[in-house]
Amino acid sequence: MAEKKAKNESKEIKKQQIRNVLLEKQNEAKIIRKIVSIICLILILVVGGSCIGGYFYIKSAMSPVNPEDHKAKTVEVPIGSGVSTIGKVLEDNGIIKSALIFKYYVKLNNEAGFQAGTYQLTPSMTFDELIETLKTGTLVKEVAMKITIPEGWSLQQIADAIAEKTDYQRNDVLEKLNNREFIEELMGKYPNLITEAILNENIQYPLEGYLFPATYSYYETNPSLESVIEDMLKKTNDILTKYKSNIEEKEMEPHELLTLASLIEKEATEKADRHKISSVFYNRIETGMPLQTDPTVLYALGEHKKRVLYEDLEVDSPYNTYKIKGLPPGPIANAGEISIEAALNPEETDYLYFLAETGTGEIHYSHTLEEHNEKKAKYIVNKK
Known part of the structure; x- marks a missing residue:
């Protein structure tokens, strides 16, 4: 009787063990299903998010870099350039956001016949305007106004030229050129060019010598005075950047260099x-x-x-x-x-x-x- 009882107990223990194993497997299965569900949900979100993100990325890449920036940039398209090269040139010059998106846009629209040459392009131009320009070799937008500054002109003469071509009065221009707050703002933007040296009390005009003589084209009849001045200043900064190693070798400060250059020019x-x-x-x-x-x-x-x-x-x-x-x-x-x-x-x-x-x-x-x-x-x- 005792032996029979022991066998029954043994059977119950085995049954319980089997039930425990089954329960454990069921729990594992539930956990796996949850993990799979979470992974699937993540994948759905990722794919969906990627699609949405991709849509907005492409939409953004096809939009002008800056619809409000009508300042022309000189862009050189080499002879024999394919659409990939042209796209890279445009991206490097800040005319478009993505060379890759531009390439596929051109391919999808079966555009061809781009011409090599030197173009005046702006960050406000759309893909269609750029394509039309590159196909015809002409500007989509006409230059509204040009300001030409000859070499050797003084800041007062430059103020006269700006006043003549814009709606600003000569005194307005000179006042802006001497405005301490504006000058300090420019010092922050061009720290390697404009230093405390221009604030010397003996200096008549702080920005004398810093406005590069050149012809500046605008696609609006009356650009902001700040933008005109900064265009001329940026040109000087670009020129001095070309000679950075020479300047360092000479151990010259930009102010000293521009002062000596002005004497040579005159x-x-x-x-x-x-x-x-x-x-x-x-x-x-x-x-x-x-x-x-x-x-x-x-x-x-x-x-x-x-x-x-x-x-x-x-x-x-x-x-x-x-x-x-x-x-x-x-x-x-x-x-x-x-x-x-x-x-x-x-x-x-x-x-x-x-x-x-x-x-x-x-x-x-x-x-x-x-x-x-x-x-x-x-x-x-x-x-x-």
Whole structure:
């Protein structure tokens, strides 16, 4: 009887063990089903999210980079460029957001026949406008207004040019160019170009020499004054960036470079070798001689005169390089790239004097004052 009871108990234990195993498997199955359900849900969300995200990405990529930015950029499309190359060129220049999306848009619309060349494109242009432009080789949008700044112009002359082409008054332009808050904002945007040096109390105009001479095209009749000024400033920043290694090698500050370049620009004639003129300034600085350049006197006087008189040389000004040694406090004009490059790379000479021949503009160089005076007597008419 006891043996039979033991067998029954053993059977019950085995049944219970089997039930436990089954329950455990059922629980595992439930857990697995939950995990699978969660994974499926995640996959659905991921796929769905990707589709939605992809839709908005493509929609965004097909939209203009900035519908409000009508500033033209010069974009070069090389000969033999395929749609992939063109898309990359446009993306690199900030004209489109995605070269890949542009490529597929062109393919889906069976567009072809793009022309190589130099284009003026804006970040506000749509894909269709860009395609039309690249197919016809013409601009979709007409230039509404151009401002041309010649090399060697002073900031006051630039203010006149801006006022002439826009609705702003000359005084409005000068006031903006001297606005401390605006200047500090620009210093924040271009820290490698604009330093505290422009805030020297002896400087007449902080941004003198910083507005690059060039032609600026606009697709609106009256662009903001801030944008016009910043375009000119950005151009100067771009030019100096090209010569970053030269500037570092010379251990020159941008302000010092633009000041020297402005002197070279004002002294140079069409026939002048700016590198030789640069060498004369370097040689004088190294020997401790005043630069004695007439354009600084005229800048100090605030006048445009054909001749500088002996009495003019007595003007009391930190810009008068007949009285001070070294460079003046800041630029006296806005120099072009040739003068900037010459300021960085003077020719190796031992000249200390130069003068421009009356009538021809030919530049004559001298080693000594005696030699210089002889050439003045020979080549200068109505000398001071």
